[in-house]
Amino acid sequence: MIRALGWLAALGLAAGLVMGFGVAPRELTQGNVQRIMYVHVPSVWVAYLAFAVAFVASIAYLGRRAAPADRLAHAAAEVGTLFLGITIATGSIWGKPTWGTWWTWDARLTSVSVVFVMYVGYLLLRGMVDDPERGARFAAVLGIIAALNIPLVHFSVYWWRTLHQPPSLMKPGGATMPPVILAALLVNFAALALVGAYFVARRARLLRREAELLA
Amino acid sequence: MVWKDLLVERRSKETLNALAFFSLLLLFVFQFALGPDRERLAGVLPGLLWLGFVLAGLLGLGRTFVAERENDCWEGLLLAPGDKSAIYVGKLAGNLLLMLAVEAMLLVLFAVFFNLDLAGVLPALGLVVVLGTLGLAAVGTLFAAMTANLRARELLFPVLLLPVQVPVLLATVKATEAVLAGEPLGAVAHWLQLLAAADAVYVTAGLLTFDFVLEG
Numbered sequence: 529m530i531r532a533l534g535w536l537a538a539l540g541l542a543a544g545l546v547m548g549f550g551v552a553p554r555e556l557t558q559g560n561v562q563r564i565m566y567v568h569v570p571s572v573w574v575a576y577l578a579f580a581v582a583f584v585a586s587i588a589y590l591g592r593r594a595a596p597a598d599r600l601a602h603a604a605a606e607v608g609t610l611f612l613g614i615t616i617a618t619g620s621i622w623g624k625p626t627w628g629t630w631w632t633w634d635a636r637l638t639s640v641s642v643v644f645v646m647y648v649g650y651l652l653l654r655g656m657v658d659d660p661e662r663g664a665r666f667a668a669v670l671g672i673i674a675a676l677n678i679p680l681v682h683f684s685v686y687w688w689r690t691l692h693q694p695p696s697l698m699k700p701g702g703a704t705m706p707p708v709i710l711a712a713l714l715v716n717f718a719a720l721a722l723v724g725a726y727f728v729a730r731r732a733r734l735l736r737r738e739a740e741l742l743a
Numbered sequence: 744m745v746w747k748d749l750l751v752e753r754r755s756k757e758t759l760n761a762l763a764f765f766s767l768l769l770l771f772v773f774q775f776a777l778g779p780d781r782e783r784l785a786g787v788l789p790g791l792l793w794l795g796f797v798l799a800g801l802l803g804l805g806r807t808f809v810a811e812r813e814n815d816c817w818e819g820l821l822l823a824p825g826d827k828s829a830i831y832v833g834k835l836a837g838n839l840l841l842m843l844a845v846e847a848m849l850l851v852l853f854a855v856f857f858n859l860d861l862a863g864v865l866p867a868l869g870l871v872v873v874l875g876t877l878g879l880a881a882v883g884t885l886f887a888a889m890t891a892n893l894r895a896r897e898l899l900f901p902v903l904l905l906p907v908q909v910p911v912l913l914a915t916v917k918a919t920e921a922v923l924a925g926e927p928l929g930a931v932a933h934w935l936q937l938l939a940a941a942d943a944v945y946v947t948a949g950l951l952t953f954d955f956v957l958e959g
Contacts, residue, residue: 590952590955642906642909645906646906646907649902649903649906649907650903652899652902652903653889653899653903656893656894656895656899657893658894662958665955665956665958666889666956668955669885669889669952669955669956670886670889670903672948672952673882673885673907673945673948673952674907676944676948677907677910677944680910680937680940680941680944681909681910683910683937684909684910684913684914684937685909685910685913687913687917687933687934
């Protein structure tokens with residue numbers, strides 16, 4: 529089951545590469561650099577999806593005290609942090625030739641990095657509690673607070689925004705990009721979402737085996 | 744709960760005294776680090792002010808549950824009759840009062856050292872400070888309970904608290920800046936709304952999850 533998911537993800541990635549490099553046209557002003565968007569944008573979506581999963585799993589854990597929910601929250605938060613890291617790294621690489629700088633304290637860069645740091649703190653907390661049951665409880669509380677905080681971070685940071693492009697898809701008036709580019713973006717999103725799901729499944733299984741070993 | 748903690752604090756004056764001295768030291772450090780250039784200092788003053796509040800808050804809030812831990816009263820807290828969220832409210836109220844006291848002192852010190860005229864803006868500034876401090880204390884109290892029994896609590900507490908507090912910090916600094924510049928509160932209404940929303944979210948989340956934190 530997990531293996532099939534893995535192969536599906538690999539297939540999706542291949543399709544994403546074809547779409548991103550083959551089918552999608554070269555962007556006029558930015559040139560080939562723009563193609564990094566096909567990783568950059570989908571990975572931030574996957575990251576937030578993973579954080580949403582971690583949020584729901586955290587609530588489920590506090591409600592039912594079921595260990596699988598805790599492992600799911602742990603795995604999803606880790607994978608979300610990873611994908612957010614990918615977003616920041618690819619954005620930085622794209623920003624250098626486009627904006628002329630690796631990093632700027634622009635609104636969306638700032639908010640994403642704040643969320644990133646928040647979840648790194650979550651993973652640190654995970655690592656620092658000796659008693660697994662207590663660790664699961666604390667992490668669930670933090671997972672809930674962190675997820676609730678994401679909109680607050682976005683709003684507060686949005687109000688001193690400067691130079692980032694407005695969001696490509698989720699904005700009033702609908703998407704304005706050409707359908708080919710949109711299709712490439714969505715294929716890559718599906719691919720990265722599959723990769724993320726595969727990682728989460730593998731990580732959760734690893735966590736279960738660790739727990740079984742310790743028990 | 745509030746009365747107990749405030750009574751202990753009043754008798755010992757331990758935290759308050761130390762924090763007051765700490766905030767004085769902070770002012771010195773800011774001065775030394777930034778030099779005597781008054782105009783530049785005036786520009787970064789709101790930021791400095793909140794940096795001071797947050798640093799003092801980190802120290803003060805981190806100690807929320809020290810008494811319980813050191814005196815082995817943790818079980819006592821657990822056995823206390825009634826709803827656990829009452830303990831949260833009590834601790835939160837105690838922290839809020841303590842921090843407001845420290846912040847008032849820090850504000851006076853700032854006014855003296857940086858030659859600020861606070862008289863006219865005091866009500867507006869007070870509102871911003873209370874809203875910001877409530878947000879800081881709401882999360883701080885929850886996290887303090889969480890980290891109280893951990894190995895690296897001094898380290899983990901700020902590491903967890905600071906990123907979560909970014910919205911509060913941004914909003915308060917911006918609002919303070921506007922207030923000190925003499926603008927009416929209406930100009931920063933969106934920041935105040937954000938602060939109020941953040942406070943509501945944090946306090947609600949704290950009330951609902953405190954039970955799970957306290958278990959042990």
